[in-house]
Amino acid sequence: MGVALGGLRVLELSGLYGAYAGKLFADMGASVTLVEPPAGSPMRSKPPFLNDTPGPDSSLPFAYFAANKTSVVLDLKTPAGRATISELAATAQLLILSDHPDASEIDLEALRRLNPALVCTRITPYGSSGPYAHFSGDDLTLMAMGGLLTLAGFPGEPPVVAYGEQGLLAGDQFAAVSSLAAVLRAERTGTGELIDVSIQEAIVMGLENAAQTYQLEGKVRNRTAGARRAGTGVFPCKDGEIYLLAGGIGETAMWGNFAAWMADEGIPGAEIFSAPDWDDAGPAARTAFERVFLPYAAGRTKNELYAKGKQWSVPLAPMSTPDDLLENRQLVHRGFFQPLPPGPAEGLRVPGAPYKLSATPWSLRSAAPSLELDRTSLQKEAIT
Amino acid sequence: MSSLPLAGVRIIDFCWIGAGSYTTKLLADLGADVIKVESSKSLDSLRLAAPYKDGIKGVNRSGYFADRNSSKRSITINLKDRRGVELVHSLVATADVVANNFRPGTMEKLGVGYETLRSINPSVIFIGMSMNGDEGPDRTMVGYGITIAAITSFLGLSGYPNREPTGTGTNYPDHIPNPCHGAFAVMSALRHKWRTGEGQKIDMAQTEPMLALLPVPVMDFQANGRVARRRGNRLDGQAPRGVYPTRGEDRWIAITIASDRHWSSLASVLRDDRLACTEWGSSAAREADAETIDSILASATAGWDGYELMDTLQKAGIPAGVVQNSADLVERDPQLQHRGHWRYLPHAEMGESLYNGPPFQFASGPVGPRFAAPLLGEHTRVVLQEELGKTDEEVDALIEAGVLA
Numbered sequence: 001m002g003v004a005l006g007g008l009r010v011l012e013l014s015g016l017y018g019a020y021a022g023k024l025f026a027d028m029g030a031s032v033t034l035v036e037p038p039a040g041s042p043m044r045s046k047p048p049f050l051n052d053t054p055g056p057d058s059s060l061p062f063a064y065f066a067a068n069k070t071s072v073v074l075d076l077k078t079p080a081g082r083a084t085i086s087e088l089a090a091t092a093q094l095l096i097l098s099d100h101p102d103a104s105e106i107d108l109e110a111l112r113r114l115n116p117a118l119v120c121t122r123i124t125p126y127g128s129s130g131p132y133a134h135f136s137g138d139d140l141t142l143m144a145m146g147g148l149l150t151l152a153g154f155p156g157e158p159p160v161v162a163y164g165e166q167g168l169l170a171g172d173q174f175a176a177v178s179s180l181a182a183v184l185r186a187e188r189t190g191t192g193e194l195i196d197v198s199i200q201e202a203i204v205m206g207l208e209n210a211a212q213t214y215q216l217e218g219k220v221r222n223r224t225a226g227a228r229r230a231g232t233g234v235f236p237c238k239d240g241e242i243y244l245l246a247g248g249i250g251e252t253a254m255w256g257n258f259a260a261w262m263a264d265e266g267i268p269g270a271e272i273f274s275a276p277d278w279d280d281a282g283p284a285a286r287t288a289f290e291r292v293f294l295p296y297a298a299g300r301t302k303n304e305l306y307a308k309g310k311q312w313s314v315p316l317a318p319m320s321t322p323d324d325l326l327e328n329r330q331l332v333h334r335g336f337f338q339p340l341p342p343g344p345a346e347g348l349r350v351p352g353a354p355y356k357l358s359a360t361p362w363s364l365r366s367a368a369p370s371l372e373l374d375r376t377s378l379q380k381e382a383i384t
Numbered sequence: 385m386s387s388l389p390l391a392g393v394r395i396i397d398f399c400w401i402g403a404g405s406y407t408t409k410l411l412a413d414l415g416a417d418v419i420k421v422e423s424s425k426s427l428d429s430l431r432l433a434a435p436y437k438d439g440i441k442g443v444n445r446s447g448y449f450a451d452r453n454s455s456k457r458s459i460t461i462n463l464k465d466r467r468g469v470e471l472v473h474s475l476v477a478t479a480d481v482v483a484n485n486f487r488p489g490t491m492e493k494l495g496v497g498y499e500t501l502r503s504i505n506p507s508v509i510f511i512g513m514s515m516n517g518d519e520g521p522d523r524t525m526v527g528y529g530i531t532i533a534a535i536t537s538f539l540g541l542s543g544y545p546n547r548e549p550t551g552t553g554t555n556y557p558d559h560i561p562n563p564c565h566g567a568f569a570v571m572s573a574l575r576h577k578w579r580t581g582e583g584q585k586i587d588m589a590q591t592e593p594m595l596a597l598l599p600v601p602v603m604d605f606q607a608n609g610r611v612a613r614r615r616g617n618r619l620d621g622q623a624p625r626g627v628y629p630t631r632g633e634d635r636w637i638a639i640t641i642a643s644d645r646h647w648s649s650l651a652s653v654l655r656d657d658r659l660a661c662t663e664w665g666s667s668a669a670r671e672a673d674a675e676t677i678d679s680i681l682a683s684a685t686a687g688w689d690g691y692e693l694m695d696t697l698q699k700a701g702i703p704a705g706v707v708q709n710s711a712d713l714v715e716r717d718p719q720l721q722h723r724g725h726w727r728y729l730p731h732a733e734m735g736e737s738l739y740n741g742p743p744f745q746f747a748s749g750p751v752g753p754r755f756a757a758p759l760l761g762e763h764t765r766v767v768l769q770e771e772l773g774k775t776d777e778e779v780d781a782l783i784e785a786g787v788l789a
Contacts, residue, residue: 002580004572020597024565028572047620048604060607064599127745130722135698140617140625141705144638145717149627150709151553152542158627158636159707161617162552163541166560169597171743173564178744178751180571181389181414187575194747201725201743204713206552206559211726212447213435214710215738221710222634225543225550234539234548243534306535310525317531319540319549322601322612328535333520336592337602348606354593355569356517359584360576 003029004360008183009092011035011085012069013106015042017165017199018098018123019065020172021179025094026068027353027362034071035085037101040371041066050345056371063345066368073371076102090115093183096175098123108194118192119182123175127198137199139165146203151210153223170206171199230285231258234319237297241319242305244293247280254315255280261312267296343367388415388751393574395481396421396472397456398496400428402529402558403590404485404513405452407566412455413742413753416481419767420458421472422760424789431760437734443760444733450757454729454739458758459767460788467787469495474772476501476508480577481570485513485590488523498585507583509573513566517589527590529555536594537601537612544616557594565593623670627707628682630690636707637690639681639697641670649700656684714738731756764788 008030012022019034026032034041043062050058072088074081082105089095089111095118097106108120122128125137126145143149143161153159161167175197182193204211210221231246246258255273262270269292272278279285297305302318309316318324326337326349338352341364353362393416397408405420405428412418422428427443430452436445461468473496476482482501484491491497491512498510512518515527533539533551543550569586577583601612617626617638625640641647644665651659658680664670670677685693690706697704706712713720720726723745728736734756741752768774768782782788 002576002582004576024568028568048600048608048610050607052608060600060603064603121744126719127723130719132719135705136701136703137705138622138640138642138703140619140627140640141638141703144627144636144707145705147708147710147713148552148554149638150636150707153544153550153553154547156634158617158629160543160550160627161638162556163538163612163614164598164600165619166552166556166597170560173560173568174743177410177564177567177571178414178742178746180568180575182746184571184575184578185387185389188578191748196745196747198719198723198743200719201723202560204720204725205740205743206554206556207710207713208554208559209433209435209448209451210710211714211740212451212738214714216435216437216447216734217439219435223550223553225548225553234534241540243531243539245528245531306522306525310522313526315526315528315531317527317535319534320537321540322537322605325537325595325602326605330516330520330522330589331591331595334517334589334592336595345603345607348603350603351592351596351599354565354596355586355588357569357573357584357586359582360572 002360004357005030008094009033011088011092011095013095013097013100013103015099015101016046017168017172018096018100018175019043020169021096021121021123021176022069023065023067024173024176025180027364028360029363032069033088034066034069034369035100036071036073036371038073038075039101040073041071042099042101044371057344057368060345063340063343063348063368064350067340067350068365069369071369076105086111086114089118092118093186094119094121094179096121096123096179112192112194116192117186117190119179119186119195120192121175121179121195121197123171123197123199125198126200128196132200139167142199143167143203146200147207147210148203151207151221151223152225154225155223155227159223167199167203170202171197174202174205228286230280230282230289231255231293232280235294235297237300237302237305239301240321242297242302243317243319245315254313257313261308261314262292262296265296267292338364341365341367343370390415393417393481394479395419395483396475396479398482398484398486398491399513400485401430402452402555403562403566404483405430406559406563407513407570408456408483409452409454410563410567411570414751418456419475419763420453420456420758422458422460423462424460424760425462425464427760437737442733447734447737450731450734450737451739453757454753455755456758457763457767458761459764460761461764462787462789463494463496465785465787467782467785471768471772471787472496473501473504475767477505478771479505479508480574481509481511483511483513483566483570487514487526488512488518502583505583507577507581509570509577509583509586511566511570511586511588513562513588513590515590517592518587529558532557532590532594536591536598538594538598541598541601541612541614543614545614549614557590561593561597562588562590565596618674621667623667623674624677624681626678626681628678628685630685630688630693630706632690635690637685637688637693638705638707640703642703646702649702650697653696653700653702654681654684656680659684727753729753729756732759761788
C-alpha cells in the first residue's frame with residue numbers, strides 16, 4: 001500500500017485549535033511534529049480526562065487530535081528555541097501556526113526566506129490584518145460573528161451554539177485544504193506560500209443559502225426550531241427518537257414514498273397522506289400527521305424505523321446517542337472506530353478513517369506523544 | 385503571481401445538490417477544470433432551490449446553486465443514450481478525477497462505474513460520497529445533511545437541555561465537514577498519482593467526516609461512562625459562556641469568560657454590583673451558579689448597543705462577538721470587507737451576484753471563485769469541440785439526436 005502524504009514534514013504550532021489541520025496530514029502519512037511550550041500544549045489541559053483524572057498525558061481531546069504526531073518541547077522565548085524552529089523549518093514543507101502560546105515569537109517571513117519552498121499557514125480568529133485582527137475569539141463568539149449562531153435555536157430566544165466547538169474545527173479544515181493545495185504546487189514549482197486563514201470566515205462558508213437569500217431576495221434567514229412542516233423533525237419512538245424528513249428537500253418528491261410506506265403498514269388514517277389535497281405545510285397538517293405517525297413510531301425502535309426508511313427511500317435517521325454509535329452496524333461493518341495504539345489510552349476506540357482510499361489508506365499508527373518523554377529528549381539534546 | 389495550485393487538473397463532476405458540488409467547487413476555485421455533467425431531463429435539484437434572482441424561479445437563477453458551482457463548466461448529456469455514455473467515457477480519458485455523491489450502484493447503472501472508467505483511464509481517481517459509503521448493510525440509505533447530523537449524534541447534542549434539539553438550523557455536514565474532507569482526500573490522491581502514476585478509488589461516507597469531528601462523546605463514554613448531553617452554550621472550564629440580549633429587536637451578543645482575569649474585567653466593564661460577588665472568583669464557583677450569573681448578565685447587557693459592547697469587552701481582552709445575521713455580514717462587517725470575502729461575479733441571467741470568497745488568503749495573489757456558476761449546458765459545445773475534437777456539424781447532429789439533452 002502507498003502512503004499519500006509520505007515524505008512530507010509538517011511543523012504544527014497549535015494551541016486549542018489548529019490540531020485537526022495537522023491531524024488530517026498526519027493520518028494520511030505526513031510526518032507531523034507538534035511544537036510544544038515547556039508547560040506542554042494547551043490542549044493537554046482540555047477536559048475530559050482519562051478516568052476523570054487531569055494530567056499532561058490524560059486529556060481525551062489531546063489523545064485524539066495529537067495521535068500519529070511526534071512532539072518536541074521548545075521554549076520559543078529563548079534564542080535557542082527560535083534557532084531550533086528555524087532549523088526544523090529549513091527541511092519542512094509545511095508549518096501550521098495557530099494559537100500556540102508563543103505564536104508572537106514566530107516570524108513566518110523570516111522562515112520563508114530561509115526555505116522558499118515552505119508553505120506557512122497561519123490560523124487566527126479573524127485573519128491577520130484588518131479592523132478585527134486584534135480581537136480575541138473562541139468557538140462561541142466566532143460562531144456568533146460568522147453568522148451561523150443566529151440560525152440555531154428557537155425564534156425570539158437566545159441562539160444556541162452547535163456541539164463540539166465546530167467553528168474552530170471549520171478553521172482547521174479550510175486550513176488543511178488550502179495548505180495541501182499549496183504544498184502540491186510547491187512540490188511542483190519549488191515556490192511555497194503564506195496562507196492567512198480566518199476562523200470567522202471559515203464559519204461564513206457554512207451559512208447554506210443565507211447570504212444569497214439576503215442578496216437576491218432581501219430576506220434575512222433566522223432561527224426556525226419548533227416551526228416546521230408536518231413529517232419533518234424529531235419524533236419519539238420506542239427506545240429514543242428519530243429524525244424524519246418525510247418530504248425531502250426542494251423539488252424531490254419524497255412525500256409519496258412516505259405515504260406508500262404508511263399505506264403498506266395498513267395504519268388507520270394513513271390514507272390522508274396520499275389524498276390529492278394533502279398539504280404538509282397546511283395549518284392542521286402537523287396535528288393530523290402526529291395522530292397517525294406517533295402511535296406507529298411508539299411501537300418501533302430507532303433501528304426498526306431506520307430500516308423502514310431505507311426500504312421505502314424515506315430520509316429518516318435514528319437520533320443516535322454516543323453509545324449507539326459504537327454499536328451502529330454500518331460503522332461496525334466499515335471498521336470505523338479504531339483502538340488507540342499503546343499509550344495511556346490504549347484500546348480506547350476513536351473515530352477512524354473519514355475516507356477510504358484504496359491505494360493509500362488512512363492509518364492510525366501511534367498514540368499522542370507523552371510530555372515527559374519529550375522533556376527527556378529535550379534535555380538529552382541540550383546536553384549533547 | 386504564481387499559477388493556481390490545481391491548474392491543469394481536470395475533474396469530471398457528477399455531483400449534485402449539497403456536499404458533492406461544494407467539494408468540487410473548492411477544487412474548481414483552486415484552479416481545477418471542473419466539467420459538471422448535467423442533464424435537462426434529470427436536473428440537479430439545487431438548480432431549483434431558493435433563493436432566485438428577483439424571486440423568479442428558473443434553472444439558471446438559484447443563488448444557492450450558483451454559490452456551490454462557481455468556476456465550473458456545465459455540459460448536458462443524456463446518459464440514457466449509448467452515444468452520451470461514450471462521450472463521457474472519452475472525457476474521462478482526459479481527466480484526473482471523477483466525482484459523484486449518488487447512492488452506491490447508481491454510477492454503474494449509468495455506465496460510468498469505477499471499474500468501467502478505470503479500464504478507460506487506469507490512473508483515474510474516482511471519489512464517491514454517499515451517505516453511508518460503498519459497503520455495509522445500510523449502504524443504500526438515502527441521506528441529507530440533516531439526517532446525517534441526526535445519525536452522527538451531532539443534532540441530538542446541539543441545543544438546550546430539556547428542549548427539543550436544534551442543531552445548527554442548517555444541513556451542517558453538507559457545507560463544511562464533507563466538502564473539506566472530500567477535497568483533502570482528492571488532493572491526497574492527486575499527490576500519489578503524480579508521484580507514482582497510480583489512480584485509486586475514494587469511498588467517503590458522509591457520516592464519517594462528521595463523526596471524525598465529534599471524538600469526545602464516544603471517548604468519554606468509554607473512558608468515564610459518561611453519556612454526553614445537550615448543554616446549550618456551556619462548556620467545561622469556561623463560565624459564564626453564553627448569549628445575552630442587547631439593544632434592538634432580536635439582537636444578541638456572545639461572551640465567553642475563559643479565565644478569572646476575564647471575569648474581573650467583565651464586572652468592571654458592565655459596572656454591575658451584582659457581578660462583584662466575591663464568591664465567584666473561581667471558574668468552578670461560577671459554573672455552579674451559572675444560571676444566576678446568566679440572568680444578571682442578561683439584564684446588564686440589555687441596554688447596550690451590541691457592537692459598542694463588543695468593542696468595549698474586546699478592549700478589555702474578553703472574547704465577545706455580536707450575533708450577526710446575513711445582512712450584517714453582507715452589508716456591514718468591516719473585517720469581511722477588509723478581506724474581500726464577498727465576491728460579485730457577472731452571470732448571464734443573474735447579473736452581478738454574490739459568492740463567498742474562500743476563508744484563506746494566499747500572499748502570492750488572489751484565490752477564490754474565478755467565474756460565475758454555469759448556465760445549464762453552457763459549455764456543451766465548447767467542451768465537445770475543444771476537448772473531444774467534434775466539429776460543429778457533429779455537435780449539431782448529436783443535439784438533433786437528443787444525445788446532448
